[in-house]
Amino acid sequence: MDGFGSDFSAGGSGGKMDTGTIMEQVKVQIAVANAQELLQRMTDKCFKKCIGKPGSTLDNSEQVGTG
Incomplete structure (x- = not known):
């Protein structure tokens, strides 16, 4: 269980995207x-x-x- 929790938290913090890029994609x-x-x-x-x-x-x- 500990291994799964560590993988999950590492994936969540390591994949940060630029907020501006995300906003532009949402606008498009x-x-x-x-x-x-x-x-x-x-x-x-x-x-x-x-x-x-x-x-x-x-x-x-x-x-x-007609009309």
Whole structure:
């Protein structure tokens, strides 16, 4: 048991990363997640606006030049 505890504490203190580097990585991940969410919302809204009832034919409201 003592050997496991020593390995665990040594691994925890020896692997320090620069806080600035971690913050930059988190900012990049957040930016990517925000971009993906925006793209998904835009796709959903456009699809719902253009295609109200998916099917094999276009509804009158889905056709160009009407409305």
